[in-house]
Amino acid sequence: MSDRKIILFALYRNINAIRPLEVTVINQKDVVPWKFPPKHEFMYGEWLREQFDKGAIPEPTYDPDLAILLSQLRENSINLFGPEATEVIEPVPMTDIRRAIKESLPGLIASIEGDEHNVILTLARMWLTSSSGRICSKDQAAEWAIPKLAKEHATLLEKAKKAYLGDYDDKWEGMETEIIELVNYLKRSIESSLNI
Template sequence: MKEGCRRFRDFCDKEAGMSVKNDETKIPVEASRALSIVENCLGTSLLGVYLHGSAVAGGLRPNSDVDLLVIVSRPLTHADRRFLVAELLKVSGRYPTDDAGRRPLELIVFHRADLTASAYPARSEFVYGEWLRDAFEAGEVPEPVSDPELTLLLAQARQEARALIGPDPVKLLPVIPDSDIRRAIGDALPALLGTLEGDERNVLLTLARMWRTLVTGEFVPKDVAAEWAMPRLDADAAVLISHARGVYLGTVEDDWRAWRRQVRQVADELGERVAALLSHNS
């Protein structure tokens, strides 16, 4: 960890305008290793590297990914993409369990020229995540992609991210209009509901967070969104949201076999609440 941070500091000393964030946020070891990979691959085209997600908002939970957002001054080459995939596969923890105890990495690269408030949906140059491991190990290389979830990610990262290299995130990340946040939630909703089976915890908590964001305009950790949602639901639905929250916090097992029918009902109810708010605000 200390060696990694020293390397990043040395790198920043060489690059005018670069800085390493020095606050109380602990840099996960997986982030330290990923930063070294990004530095080796992208060098002087790096404008900023940001830690976001659970690591900076409420703390890493037992099943949390380590989330990194990278901003570059040029498009990635095919060789860049192949190098990043090959090296990140070596340091990212497998999901759902990793024999070495490493956490999964999610690393997304954006080209600075694509980060404009008028660009919808947001476009990324490169995405690494453990849900793509099988494809990467089979030789696939990620290409640029536009997705409403990237718009939501940028909006949340601008609010909470911590700079590891580069300026404060508000200097590089665009202001996402409220209209685009609502649009992105609406566009992402059908796909989210379609992935419920096998990902019950994440889907229920993401729906709760969408609901809360539409009501309050804020992005909060998933357990906080669940706490907010529970008293606003009937008792049976609140039990399932409480269970999802417990799984997220690592206090209960990720077992939904006793609630398969009820899970779908609660997910649909949350989806309807989100859709109603979107319709009301349109």
């Protein structure tokens, strides 16, 4: 236990919106030196609440999406205790971020039911990152993507952004066809940007 380092970071989020806590625990030895896919020891987020309530605690897992999270951490974290993120976590190569997007895409799309605004916004963020190499918040990604979309898609993405910010009732019943069309458009745009 003595060789373990305690390092606490918080990723900056919109402080005007109250959101549930998400926790990811990594062992520095699993990400330094950098290798893909990275591994987390423990993860908690609201999407896992039902699993936790049933007493099922997730095992340590290799997770391609963690490459994106670690890259965000290096750029946007607020140090709560210990050394800065840039001192203990190596840069994540853009090739691995692009690979993480490619590998995460099918599972993300499969999880859309009941999580529409999150999936739609994550797809917008994947599109922005795969196109420009920048990683930003979901609402910023929506702002980037909206002018590039047809009106019906832009309207739906704007609703997802408002739901994320707490400015729209997160109800998607009756919009299934429009959601599928937007998701398919975003998927094709991401794949095109990744040259798939």
